[in-house]
Amino acid sequence: MSGKEFSGAEIIINSLVDLGVEVIFGYPGGAVLPLYDALYGQDKIRHILVRHEQAAVHAAEGYARSTGKPGVVLVTSGPGATNAVTGLTDAMLDSIPVICLTGQVPSHLIGSDAFQEADTVGITRHCTKHNYLVRDVDQLSRIVHEAYYVATSGRPGPVVIDIPKDIQIFTSSISHSGAIKHRSYQPEVKGDIDSIRQAVSLMVGAKKPIFYTGGGVINSGPAAAQLLREIVQLTGAPITSTLMGLGAYPASDRQFLGMLGMHGTYEANHAMHDCDVMICVGARFDDRVTGRLEAFSPNSRKIHIDIDRSSINKTVRVDVPIVGDVAHVLEDMLKIWKATILENASQSYDDWWAQIEGWRERDCLKYRTSDDVIMPQYALERLQELTKDKDVYFTTEVGQHQMWAAQFLKFEDPNRWMTSGGLGTMGYGFPAAIGVQIAHPDALVIDVAGEASIQMNIQELGTAIQYGLPVKIFILNNEYMGMVRQWQELNHGGRYSQSYSDSLPDFIALAKSYGGHGILVDKPADVDAAIKEMIETKGLVIVDCRVEKLANCFPMVPSGAAHNEMILPDDDEAGNENKQEFKGGAALV
Amino acid sequence: MYHTHKEIELAERHTLSIIVDNEAGVLARVIGLFSGRGYNIEHLTVAPVDLSGKESRITVVTVGTPHVIEQIKAQLDRLVPVHRVADLTESGPHVERELALIKVHCNNGEQQAALRIAEAFRAKTVDSSFDSYIFEVTGKTEKIRAFIKLMEDAGLVEAVRTGVAALTRGSEGL
Ligand SMILES: Cc1ncc(C[n+]2csc(CCOP(=O)(O)OP(=O)(O)O)c2C)c(N)n1
Ligand SMILES: [Mg+2]
Numbered sequence: 009m010s011g012k013e014f015s016g017a018e019i020i021i022n023s024l025v026d027l028g029v030e031v032i033f034g035y036p037g038g039a040v041l042p043l044y045d046a047l048y049g050q051d052k053i054r055h056i057l058v059r060h061e062q063a064a065v066h067a068a069e070g071y072a073r074s075t076g077k078p079g080v081v082l083v084t085s086g087p088g089a090t091n092a093v094t095g096l097t098d099a100m101l102d103s104i105p106v107i108c109l110t111g112q113v114p115s116h117l118i119g120s121d122a123f124q125e126a127d128t129v130g131i132t133r134h135c136t137k138h139n140y141l142v143r144d145v146d147q148l149s150r151i152v153h154e155a156y157y158v159a160t161s162g163r164p165g166p167v168v169i170d171i172p173k174d175i176q177i178f179t180s181s182i183s184h185s186g187a188i189k190h191r192s193y194q195p196e197v198k199g200d201i202d203s204i205r206q207a208v209s210l211m212v213g214a215k216k217p218i219f220y221t222g223g224g225v226i227n228s229g230p231a232a233a234q235l236l237r238e239i240v241q242l243t244g245a246p247i248t249s250t251l252m253g254l255g256a257y258p259a260s261d262r263q264f265l266g267m268l269g270m271h272g273t274y275e276a277n278h279a280m281h282d283c284d285v286m287i288c289v290g291a292r293f294d295d296r297v298t299g300r301l302e303a304f305s306p307n308s309r310k311i312h313i314d315i316d317r318s319s320i321n322k323t324v325r326v327d328v329p330i331v332g333d334v335a336h337v338l339e340d341m342l343k344i345w346k347a348t349i350l351e352n353a354s355q356s357y358d359d360w361w362a363q364i365e366g367w368r369e370r371d372c373l374k375y376r377t378s379d380d381v382i383m384p385q386y387a388l389e390r391l392q393e394l395t396k397d398k399d400v401y402f403t404t405e406v407g408q409h410q411m412w413a414a415q416f417l418k419f420e421d422p423n424r425w426m427t428s429g430g431l432g433t434m435g436y437g438f439p440a441a442i443g444v445q446i447a448h449p450d451a452l453v454i455d456v457a458g459e460a461s462i463q464m465n466i467q468e469l470g471t472a473i474q475y476g477l478p479v480k481i482f483i484l485n486n487e488y489m490g491m492v493r494q495w496q497e498l499n500h501g502g503r504y505s506q507s508y509s510d511s512l513p514d515f516i517a518l519a520k521s522y523g524g525h526g527i528l529v530d531k532p533a534d535v536d537a538a539i540k541e542m543i544e545t546k547g548l549v550i551v552d553c554r555v556e557k558l559a560n561c562f563p564m565v566p567s568g569a570a571h572n573e574m575i576l577p578d579d580d581e582a583g584n585e586n587k588q589e590f591k592g593g594a595a596l597v
Numbered sequence: 598m599y600h601t602h603k604e605i606e607l608a609e610r611h612t613l614s615i616i617v618d619n620e621a622g623v624l625a626r627v628i629g630l631f632s633g634r635g636y637n638i639e640h641l642t643v644a645p646v647d648l649s650g651k652e653s654r655i656t657v658v659t660v661g662t663p664h665v666i667e668q669i670k671a672q673l674d675r676l677v678p679v680h681r682v683a684d685l686t687e688s689g690p691h692v693e694r695e696l697a698l699i700k701v702h703c704n705n706g707e708q709q710a711a712l713r714i715a716e717a718f719r720a721k722t723v724d725s726s727f728d729s730y731i732f733e734v735t736g737k738t739e740k741i742r743a744f745i746k747l748m749e750d751a752g753l754v755e756a757v758r759t760g761v762a763a764l765t766r767g768s769e770g771l
Contacts, residue, residue: 129622134633138677141621158677192618192680318671321664 013179016145017046023152025052033064037084039111042176059467063439065095069104070443073426078105085111086124096166097135101430105164114174128170137165145178153188162195163316199332207311207328208344214285216360217245223252224290226422228334233422235338248276250291252429255419269297270565271411274372277571288312290334293324303570313337372563384484384555388416394539400452401444405437405461408490408561413456435464445477459485469522472548481550486557494560515552524548606662611686612763615655618678640760683771690766696735700754711751718744
């Protein structure tokens with residue numbers, strides 16, 4: 009608290025600086041002009057001007073996910089705020105900390121249908137963790153600090169602060185400094201020790217245990233990933249991960265079974281189905297993960313570690329719920345495990361591993377290779393191989409390419425993989441890559457894209473060029489909304505209704521028109537050269553990689569099926585007589 | 598073969614007490630949670646309860662299977678302005694009261710009946726004109742329902758109810 013008077017706009021900037029915020033992704037407009045004025049001529053916070061507000065939020069998400077710090081967004085009232093809604097919902101479903109400042113019409117005009125007025129707190133109530141409408145400039149500094157606390161603590165998420173224009177202009181001498189706790193919101197990070205003991209005794213008695221881990225491990229921070237590695241290796245149990253959790257455990261390790269779920273590996277899904285003790289760490293039993301609920305891992309006892317009590321027993325009943333932060337709980341769990349195992353003979357899961365190796369031998373990611381057409385899986389394998397020793401971050405759009413990327417890229421560390429998991433937002437990957445590149449200017453940042461998705465935020469080429477961001481867009485161009493086409497093939501009798509990507513732009517010329525570089529590749533033999541050229545090119549690159557148009561993404565647990573009812577690549581592509589038919593049209597989820 | 602048995606759960610009626618920060622939009626948040634996730638609200642009351650006006654107490658009567666009730670509590674608990682959530686139905690003996698105002702228009706003959714019933718229900722007459730009364734009655738939901746039902750035959754015009762307010766018995770607070 010100091011005696012000096014500042015305008016609301018200055019208070020916001022000062023508070024953000026106090027909280028350690030270095031970058032804002034935003035787009036100006038009438039209702040935030042005082043804020044933009046306060047940004048002018050100061051050098052503590054860098055403002056990145058996007059080309060669409062949705063992209064500002066995705067960029068903030070990419071920034072947040074790759075650094076562990078919250079992303080900050082600034083948009084104007086009305087259309088600025090409504091454009092941000094998809095991004096906010098995306099951050100909500102994937103638990104990404106974002107603070108979004110929205111301008112609002114002056115206080116006295118609220119409710120009058122004023123120009124560019126939208127009920128932003130009403131609209132965003134369901135897609136934010138919390139939101140504020142600032143009524144009093146004296147509260148502003150507290151609210152900014154509190155919003156930061158809410159966005160980053162417990163299960164992270166997006167927070168909106170809606171600031172009427174007059175509040176940005178009014179002055180106040182009240183400003184806070186340092187961390188602020190919330191009066192009512194104080195999530196518990198330590199897990200209940202008795203429950204952790206109970207969990208360990210279940211684990212000790214297990215014959216077929218499995219760790220099932222998710223984005224919560226990444227959100228909990230690097231210590232959580234470290235502790236996870238330790239406990240998994242100490243127990244010798246297999247581990248599988250959700251889409252959101254990739255990188256928390258090194259993909260190259262023998263104990264890692266790959267991703268689970270709808271497009272997960274055969275071994276991961278079968279191991280989940282047959283395990284006797286499941287240790288769910290920071291994952292939430294999403295329907296893309298469980299398949300048909302009644303048939304989900306029917307014979308296992310389940311332990312669930314989650315910071316959000318409402319995630320526990322939401323869809324799947326568990327035997328040992330542990331509410332707490334992953335790192336805190338794993339730390340206690342490790343201690344108890346070590347003490348317990350000293351008393352008991354050490355565990356051996358030889359039979360279990362033999363069974364798992366059997367599933368592994370099925371080689372479920374195998375695909376038909378070709379000398380003429382680039383298979384998308386091949387392109388990704390090469391991308392993995394040629395980038396594996398680099399300081400590389402991957403983002404994706406949404407569709408088949410996203411699932412193939414999850415299957416074929418190998419993540420050894422957390423925070424290197426950003427994808428839209430919960431909401432499945434096409435158009436996420438490119439702006440997210442911009443956010444990542446802002447945070448890691450010297451790293452190699454690659455957006456694995458589809459030709460349809462990339463068009464949903466293609467305008468951000470301007471942003472990337474303006475700030476000299478050398479983002480690489482690697483388009484697996486199959487001329488289809490491939491994932492839609494695949495479902496139409498499997499569930500709707502091959503009637504490809506509206507899923508062809510017609511009238512595509514010339515991506516090479518497009519890159520050039522913005523001042524970037526474009527590479528076209530359509531032969532398997534040229535893939536390596538194209539990837540190398542992409543990596544060696546200093547600035548922004550679009551690779552238009554023309555791939556097999558009708559490839560399907562397998563393995564697949566068809567919608568409504570159980571984990572052990574997967575379709576494998578050779579069921580389909582080899583024209584196998586035993587190819588399973590799926591009852592058309594009935595896919596509900 | 599794997600067997601799965603879906604346990605069949607019966608819906609239960611639960612009275613929840615929620616202490617919230619008395620800030621703008623908090624009621625919308627609570628109601629929005631119920632409508633957004635498809636939960637039922639049978640009764641809802643809300644008002645500030647401490648003298649400084651900083652906290653409000655929301656009482657919700659809801660119906661759901663035990664699993665759904667658990668979810669409702671967990672979801673409420675993670676709303677940022679929510680301090681505490683208590684399930685009065687689960688936590689044991691508690692007192693529930695509602696207040697209702699009931700207007701009746703009485704023809705000759707109905708008048709006596711209305712007054713007699715009102716007396717039996719310990720209702721107060723808070724307004725009366727030549728041919729009408731307004732009764733004020735408090736009690737449990739069942740009692741209020743029974744009273745309104747009886748008044749139907751005594752010239753009921755309209756009724757208004759506050760919804761349930763509830764506290765646990767004994768010296769402990771929430
Ligand atoms: C904003 C949005 N609209 C629609 C969808 C539904 N959808 C999911 S995948 C997909 C097709 C994506 O096509 P493309 O980007 O070419 O990727 P591919 O599947 O071909 O790899 C669509 C339309 C979505 N996920 N997001
Ligand atoms: Mg495509």
